[in-house]
Amino acid sequence: MTTASPWNRAATAELAAAFATGAVVLGVAWFGASGATVIADQIAWLNLGVLGAVLPGIAAGRWVLRGHQAVRQRTDDLSGGFRTYGPGDVLQPVPTANGREGFVSHPAMTRYHRSGCLAAAGKAVALESRAVHERAGRTPCEMCRP
Amino acid sequence: MEFLNFARKEWDRVAAVIAAAAGAVALFLGWFGASDNVNPAGQIPYVISGGLAGVFLIAVASTLWLSADLRDEWRKLDRLEQRMEREHRTPS
Numbered sequence: 001m002t003t004a005s006p007w008n009r010a011a012t013a014e015l016a017a018a019f020a021t022g023a024v025v026l027g028v029a030w031f032g033a034s035g036a037t038v039i040a041d042q043i044a045w046l047n048l049g050v051l052g053a054v055l056p057g058i059a060a061g062r063w064v065l066r067g068h069q070a071v072r073q074r075t076d077d078l079s080g081g082f083r084t085y086g087p088g089d090v091l092q093p094v095p096t097a098n099g100r101e102g103f104v105s106h107p108a109m110t111r112y113h114r115s116g117c118l119a120a121a122g123k124a125v126a127l128e129s130r131a132v133h134e135r136a137g138r139t140p141c142e143m144c145r146p
Numbered sequence: 147m148e149f150l151n152f153a154r155k156e157w158d159r160v161a162a163v164i165a166a167a168a169g170a171v172a173l174f175l176g177w178f179g180a181s182d183n184v185n186p187a188g189q190i191p192y193v194i195s196g197g198l199a200g201v202f203l204i205a206v207a208s209t210l211w212l213s214a215d216l217r218d219e220w221r222k223l224d225r226l227e228q229r230m231e232r233e234h235r236t237p238s
Binding site for chain 2: 022030038060063064071
């Protein structure tokens with residue numbers, strides 16, 4: 001099951017709390033520093049102000065990282081069922097009756113595939129040569145690239 | 147009207163641009179206030195209200211913009227998943 005966005009409610013609440021805290025801390029630091037007349041006292045308020053700016057920065061970093069991880073995880077989950085074969089990942093050729101390399105398809109299909117291609121898995125396909133498929137107007141599958 | 151539709155659809159990017167602009171203004175005002183003040187004790191409040199608040203607003207803007215990009219990716223994956231489900235049901 002997928003959610004409407006890469007983040008759950010807890011992550012959103014964490015980010016909102018960190019930004020709200022940061023804003024309050026900055027306000028308090030500014031108020032404290034403007035009321036102090038001695039530099040040493042102001043430095044303490046300045047340090048608090050730096051904390052108020054760093055805290056939301058850390059929360060923002062965690063938020064973006066979580067979102068990125070969720071997107072990558074979902075991409076990996078999807079690509080498990082929709083795989084593009086690379087040059088070093090060629091499916092074994094299957095010969096037709098006349099000895100030519102055969103590819104599978106079905107009269108209702110618009111593409112032809114290598115035997116074993118996931119896009120043809122579970123479908124009632126027949127083995128024919130490339131020429132037969134091309135005469136029938138079928139194009140090569142973009143996944144297994146026959 | 148067109149801008150309102152755009153702003154409703156891309157609220158996070160619009161908010162990011164507004165926050166970045168506010169951050170830039172805060173940084174400028176912080177610098178302007180501090181540079182006009184010879185007393186270091188008078189400069190520190192400007193560093194906090196201008197400098198740190200400016201950095202804070204720019205962090206808000208960056209987060210909103212990156213979130214918008216990740217939401218776009220998420221929606222793209224939604225479309226891809228729906229398409230895969232459709233293709234799986236029909237012969238290709």
